[in-house]
Amino acid sequence: MLRKSLLTIAMLSSAFSMTAQAETTEVNIYSYRQPFLIEPLLKAFSEETGIKTNVVFAKKGLLERLEHEGANSPADILLTSDIGPLSDAVAKGLFAPFNSEIVNKNVPEQFRDPEGRWVGLTSRARLVYASKERVKEGEISSYADLADPKWRGKICTRSGKHTYNLSLIGSVIAHDGEEKAESWLRAVKDNLARKPQGNDRAQVKAIKEGVCDLALGNSYYFGKMLTNEKEPEQKEWAASVNLIFPDQEGRGAHMNISGAGIAKNAPHPEAAQKLIEFLTEQQAQQYYADANFEFPVRPGTPKSDLVKQYMGDFKGDTINLQRVAEQRAAAAKLVDKVGFDN
Incomplete structure (x- = not known):
């Protein structure tokens, strides 16, 4: 047995x-x-x-x-x-x-x-690309500054419904509440130079071509443009902008x-x-x-040598991203409510 x-x-x-x-x-x-x-x-x-x-x-x-x-x-x-x-x-x-x-x-x-x-x-950071020729140092330092009427007709971005922008808007809701986020998004919409379109690189191209002075974009696209040997014109796009990490005196870049x-x-x-x-x-x-x-x-x-050279150290927002993600549905509703993509 x-x-x-x-x-x-x-x-x-x-x-x-x-x-x-x-x-x-x-x-x-x-x-x-x-x-x-x-x-x-x-x-x-x-x-x-x-x-x-x-x-x-x-x-x-x-x-x-x-x-x-x-x-x-x-x-x-x-x-x-x-x-x-x-x-x-x-x-x-x-x-x-x-x-x-x-x-x-x-x-x-x-x-x-x-x-x-x-x-x-x-x-990666959701930063602001700013024209070297038309935006002076210190003129913009926060996401809130994008709502300033001084930038009327001078901002470019991809669709507000794109996941990168939904996360940014979600972070604004998570920090400031839905009412303030709506006011901010409505003001940014009023400052757009054109209907939201294209990808993040297309916004930097628009700055180079004088369509707008400011654009939202992810940080890593700068390196990808600056080292693009197949499409060298993208190096010129990247060379035309400064990188601004918003809210360095506050919560930090998204x-x-x-x-x-x-x-x-x-x-x-x-x-x-x-x-x-x-x-x-x-x-x-x-x-x-x-x-x-x-x-x-x-x-x-x-960090990579290129990132260290052009971006250095910066303050990033430390909010847990699950809190931000939970606001993405509300962010999408705000995009529709203010007619951001119209």
């Missing part, structure tokens, strides 16, 4: 070991982030851990795919380029909370969901992230957590900084 029990235990232990091994031998990734940013890191991760990585890259639709697949989804991780999809995944119940001492050590609290459902991997979450029905949750931990370590953080001119979330990781 004892022999039979021991044999049963041995068989169960063996089965458990095989299951655990299967769970950690591969990881499936849905990625909104571009291949050049991810593939070298995944290769390094596989070489270090022996875990195979399988990736689906797409510019849109991955969140909907994850939701549609439900319990049958093969996805372990969703990688995003903004807080928006992370927040949407939380709202739809698509992420499984996880707790990692490594992640908690490497990533500041402001870039982690309080309930462990997502984590930031890189950060920060956003690229990030990741583990799928609720992940087939390989252990491997997924290992990958996320790897992406918060020094090697991966340094690669992100050098390859895409983003800011590392891991304290102590050096």
Whole structure:
């Protein structure tokens, strides 16, 4: 009887070991982030851990795919380029909370969901691009200044409904309340030089061409324009502007992230957590900084040389981004209410 029990235990232990091994031998990734940013890191991760990585890259639709697949989804991780999809995944119940001492050590609290459902991997600032020729030093120093009537007909931006702008507006709501945010957004709308259009780089081009004097844009686009050998005219766009990090005497520049979450029905949750931990370590953080001119979330990781030269140190808003994300729906309603994109 004892022999039979021991044999049963041995068989169960063996089965458990095989299951655990299967769970950690591969990881499936849905990625909104571009291949050049991810593939070298995944290769390094596989070489270090022996875990195979399988990736689906797409510019849109991955969140909907994850939701549609439900319990049958093969996805372990969703990688995003903004807080928006992370927040949407939380709202739809698509992420499984996880707790990692490594992640908690490497990533500041402001870039982690309080309930462990997502984590930031890189950060960027939503700054103001200002014409070197037409905007004097000190003329604008805050997001509130964008509402000043002196800038009537002189501001360019992409759609207010774009996720980058929704996050910025959401941060204004989180800090100042919806009523003040509406007044601010309405005044900024009155100052627009043209109907919101294009991407962030298109706004800098508009400044170079004299269409406007100020524009909202993410910080890393400056580096991408300044080093663009395929379209060298973008170097001229970048050279025509100064970078203004708003609210340095107040709450600091609005920060956003690229990030990741583990799928609720992940087939390989252990491997997924290992990958996320790897992406918060020094090697991966340094690669992100050098390859895409983003800011590392891991304290102590050096910024790229270009970023250090043109952006230096600045004060970033430390509000937890989940609080900002929770205001994105209200932000979208304000965009419609004031007719921002009309």
